[in-house]
Amino acid sequence: MTGYAADLALAHQLADAADAISMARFRALDLRVESKPDLTPVSDADTAVEREIRALLAAHRPTDGLLGEEFGETPATAGGRRWVVDPIDGTKNFVRGVPVWATLIALLEDGRPVAGLVSAPALGRRWWAATGAGAYAGPDAAHGAPIRVSGVRELTDASFCYSSLGGWEDAGRLEAVLQLMRDTWRSRAYGDFYGYMLLAEGALDVMVEPELSLWDVAALVPIVVEAGGTFTDLAGRPAPAGGENSAVASNGPLHADILARLGRPTTH
Incomplete structure (x- = not known):
């Protein structure tokens, strides 16, 4: 594999694990929701997803850095690579049972995003891209199709x-x-x-x-x-x-x- 193909493959693996956790907690009657210091909500699904992603990255990319919304920064031990994770983007939707929420996974090199994946399991859809490799969407990595912005000019x-x-x-x-x-x-x-x-x-x-x-x-x-x-x-x-x-x-x-x-x- 060339470029960021291996990193995107790992991002899909992280998203698969995240989706399993978040969908099990979506609309769960015992979902626990608390307020963070900035008064925005955080659910037990947010924290569980980020913990799982952190564990997988520690196993597969131990020298890379990681910034997560819920647990902050883990510095890189080598190179200028850092993963950035939002375990559930759209927590307010998630806790109210609205299906528009997603796990966001990015890889940055020297501060520049070079790969990104967005997984919205309640919508049955995922989007991903890497520098120079195009952008794709579909239900999973095996069934993606290229996507393109519109040609509207006015x-x-x-x-x-x-x-x-x-x-x-x-x-x-x-x-x-x-x-x-x-x-x-x-x-x-x-x-x-x-x-x-x-x-x-x-x-x-x-x-x-x-x-x-x-x-x-x-x-x-x-x-x-x-x-x-x-x-x-x-x-x-x-x-x-x-x-x-x-x-x-x-x-x-x-x-x-x-x-x-x-x-x-x-x-x-």
Whole structure:
């Protein structure tokens, strides 16, 4: 195998293990849910999935680093490789029984995402990509098909996806987002990983979020980019740009217009 094929194969193995745990706990009557210090929810499924992924990576990639949402950083002991894991992206959906949630697995080299996998077992779908190898989607590794972003070139023809409007209000860009909703053909808030995956498949054309963490975005970047899209922060820098990241993902032709319209925060 060449490139990152072995790493993607391992990512699928990690996702298989994660899916078995998370699906066993999805809609379980005894699911335990607590609040983290930032008041966001964490379930026993989140922690169990991350523990299992950590154990598998320790066995298969013992010198690589690991950053996980629930248990933090394990530094690399050699090289510049680091795995980044969100055990359940969409925990609020998970705990309410909404099937739109996923395990996010990324491999970074020297801070750059080079491979990513998103597994949404309650939807029966998985997405994956590696630098130079294209982007794929399907129920599992053996049944993937190539995916590609849309060819839409005008905002009036575009399907626009966004995160919660409250986050954009906090960022001082609510009016810009509302104007985009008025000017595009269609707007929906699918939320979390899902908007980005629909973008990579060509089902929508723009996905934007004002603030997220590295584990929220790292796995998404290779999939969108390898599907032919563009993924930056609000300043136009390639994502992920640091600890807390904004995200502007598009099919490419619409990107400059979206960045210009979101512009600078509005002051009151």
